[in-house]
Amino acid sequence: MRTLFRPAAIALATLLVAAACTSAASPTPAPSAAPSVAPVTAAPVTAAPSLAASEAPSAAPSVAPSPTPEACAPGSLATVTPGRLTIGTDNPAYPPYFEPSDPNPAPWELGDPTNANGFESAVAYAVAMKLGFTPDQVDWVYVPFTNSYAPGPKTFDFDINQVSWKPERAEVVDLSRSYYFVNQSVVTKADSPLAAAKTVADMKKFKFGAQVGTTSYDTIVNVIAPTQEPAVYDTNDAAIEALKAGQIDGIVVDLPTAFYMTAAQLDNGVIVGQFISPADKAGEYFSLVLAKDSPLTPCVDQVLLGMRSDGSLDTITKVWLSEKVNAPVIAP
Amino acid sequence: MAGPTGSAIDPGPPAGGPGRSSIPIAGPPRLGSAARSTLIAVASTVVVFGVIGWIVVNAPGWPAVQKSFLNGPVFWSSLPSIIRAFWVNVQLFLIAEVLILGFGLVIAVLRSLPGPAFVPIRFLSTAYVDIFRALPGVLVIYILGFGIPGLGLPGVPNQPFFYAVLALTLIYSAYVSEVYRAGIDSVHPSQDAAARSLGLSRFQSLRHVVLPQAVRRVVPPLLNDFIGLQKDTVLVSYIGVVEIFRQSQIKQAATFNFTPYIATALVFIVITIPLARLTDWLVARDRKRQLSGAR
Numbered sequence: 001m002r003t004l005f006r007p008a009a010i011a012l013a014t015l016l017v018a019a020a021c022t023s024a025a026s027p028t029p030a031p032s033a034a035p036s037v038a039p040v041t042a043a044p045v046t047a048a049p050s051l052a053a054s055e056a057p058s059a060a061p062s063v064a065p066s067p068t069p070e071a072c073a074p075g076s077l078a079t080v081t082p083g084r085l086t087i088g089t090d091n092p093a094y095p096p097y098f099e100p101s102d103p104n105p106a107p108w109e110l111g112d113p114t115n116a117n118g119f120e121s122a123v124a125y126a127v128a129m130k131l132g133f134t135p136d137q138v139d140w141v142y143v144p145f146t147n148s149y150a151p152g153p154k155t156f157d158f159d160i161n162q163v164s165w166k167p168e169r170a171e172v173v174d175l176s177r178s179y180y181f182v183n184q185s186v187v188t189k190a191d192s193p194l195a196a197a198k199t200v201a202d203m204k205k206f207k208f209g210a211q212v213g214t215t216s217y218d219t220i221v222n223v224i225a226p227t228q229e230p231a232v233y234d235t236n237d238a239a240i241e242a243l244k245a246g247q248i249d250g251i252v253v254d255l256p257t258a259f260y261m262t263a264a265q266l267d268n269g270v271i272v273g274q275f276i277s278p279a280d281k282a283g284e285y286f287s288l289v290l291a292k293d294s295p296l297t298p299c300v301d302q303v304l305l306g307m308r309s310d311g312s313l314d315t316i317t318k319v320w321l322s323e324k325v326n327a328p329v330i331a332p
Numbered sequence: 333m334a335g336p337t338g339s340a341i342d343p344g345p346p347a348g349g350p351g352r353s354s355i356p357i358a359g360p361p362r363l364g365s366a367a368r369s370t371l372i373a374v375a376s377t378v379v380v381f382g383v384i385g386w387i388v389v390n391a392p393g394w395p396a397v398q399k400s401f402l403n404g405p406v407f408w409s410s411l412p413s414i415i416r417a418f419w420v421n422v423q424l425f426l427i428a429e430v431l432i433l434g435f436g437l438v439i440a441v442l443r444s445l446p447g448p449a450f451v452p453i454r455f456l457s458t459a460y461v462d463i464f465r466a467l468p469g470v471l472v473i474y475i476l477g478f479g480i481p482g483l484g485l486p487g488v489p490n491q492p493f494f495y496a497v498l499a500l501t502l503i504y505s506a507y508v509s510e511v512y513r514a515g516i517d518s519v520h521p522s523q524d525a526a527a528r529s530l531g532l533s534r535f536q537s538l539r540h541v542v543l544p545q546a547v548r549r550v551v552p553p554l555l556n557d558f559i560g561l562q563k564d565t566v567l568v569s570y571i572g573v574v575e576i577f578r579q580s581q582i583k584q585a586a587t588f589n590f591t592p593y594i595a596t597a598l599v600f601i602v603i604t605i606p607l608a609r610l611t612d613w614l615v616a617r618d619r620k621r622q623l624s625g626a627r
Contacts, residue, residue, distance in 0.1 A: 150588060168587060213582070232574055232582060242478065245490065
């Protein structure tokens with residue numbers, strides 16, 4: 001009996017001590033937006049009374065109520081670093097969303113988010129300026145794609161990384177209104193029989209690949225529904241390697257990325273076509289990612305609404321993505 | 333000694349007559365010591381795990397953890413696809429294990445060939461073992477799985493599954509050959525000397541005398557490596573094949589719930605525990621045989 005008694009007593013005592021320690025720990029408090037006594041600077045662009053026609057009608061998330069000018073003034077925004085705006089994106093950051101500098105500042109491998117060149121870099125700096133931050137008040141942090149929309153506290157104020165709005169994602173993070181309506185597309189090699197496909201039915205017999213956790217993967221499963229199970233990779237680069245090795249016939253990615261892939265990453269790559277959602281269904285769109293219930297979300301939404309209604313978003317899109325939209329449409 | 337009522341009683345003459353030492357007379361039947369130990373073991377286990385459970389369930393973050401990691405509906409909805417994807421891992425480790433056991437033995441024997449004539453062979457096999465024990469599995473699978481098909485050589489297979497088998501075989505044979513070598517070295521040299529003196533050649537001595545003893549001794553470490561191999565089959569997910577881990581990752585990315593990972597963990601535990609108990613039984617049987625001097 002003695003041999004059992006002592007270890008049990010020690011274990012019991014340890015656990016009771018551990019209980020005392022864990023129950024004493026309080027949960028981390030959520031950051032609260034404490035408006036400071038700051039003079040009200042120029043009010044943000046007042047929103048147009050009705051949504052612009054290009055906004056997704058049915059599947060759009062409920063827009064946050066218009067915030068008061070004081071809540072969105074730069075002095076009172078509860079950012080990760082007071083007085084500065086922290087924006088997150090993945091590394092490498094790919095053109096045409098982020099264009100490289102010569103040389104790139106560390107740690108950015110491919111595109112340089114800090115130079116405001118590239119579609120998403122330009123949108124990010126435009127949003128920052130409309131929120132009242134100057135370009136040198138903007139910091140960039142590296143956030144892997146799947147971490148950005150995962151639940152939990154964030155190291156950024158908002159993240160811009162071709163994250164599509166999905167209801168499951170919107171439940172665990174705040175997703176802004178759209179800044180770009182995007183179509184998925186199929187990339188393959190020029191000499192592949194997939195290159196001649198014109199309809200979804202033509203494509204069913206091929207093997208497709210996509211990055212894990214993306215709407216591109218969802219497109220393969222739900223739209224193409226091929227007979228062979230899709231190959232899933234950690235990154236698009238791995239999928240490109242597989243395409244080059246002939247292990248998959250085609251990759252599904254968003255259309256601007258497809259342009260970069262066929263221009264820079266594949267020697268004889270072609271875009272087979274793009275998928276367009278039917279007229280009665282809301283299309284896929286990119287959103288900025290913010291922490292769940294972030295106080296910045298209404299401000300960012302208001303800024304994006306303003307940018308859409310005054311045409312500045314269209315201008316940015318034309319500058320960086322104008323040639324990146326011409327690809328044949330894949331019929332269902 | 334006290335009587336039933338607790339009052340002191342004169343013990344009287346010792347039982348068994350004068351001159352005998354005092355022997356306590358057995359009282360009413362009490363719990364046997366085996367049953368008492370079991371009762372204490374059960375009680376202490378219930379108390380310990382009860383306390384742990386109480387602490388966990390009352391921790392402030394428990395509802396969130398339960399929703400994220402132990403979500404019933406998500407578990408049951410993801411389990412079928414996870415088990416289906418596990419079939420890829422099963423095929424992979426069954427096929428690879430057979431190849432590893434064979435190739436590892438070949439490497440071990442090659443490394444132990446004596447004499448100056450075999451220096452290049454010993455050098456090559458030593459280099460092979462060193463390199464493949466040094467390389468992380470991810471590197472090997474990327475280099476083999478994408479690199480070789482990328483060369484476009486005619487007649488080279490292009491299925492990712494083949495390259496996963498190849499990578500696992502190359503990596504694990506390096507480790508297993510060292511296990512075999514330890515087994516061969518542990519057989520006393522007098523065995524080999526006796527075999528040689530009977531006129532067996534080096535190869536015959538190895539095959540009929542040394543290796544049977546050596547392999548029997550290293551069955552537990554070999555089973556250990558087999559258990560490790562079952563986990564390393566996730567390597568194939570890096571080159572696109574959807575196996576159990578990738579499938580649980582797909583489910584996790586779709587639902588933001590970590591319960592699919594718990595389901596995957598349970599599957600691995602369920603297949604590993606019987607193998608681990610089998611290893612323990614084999615070790616115990618071996619010890620019993622050695623210690624009792626069985627022939």
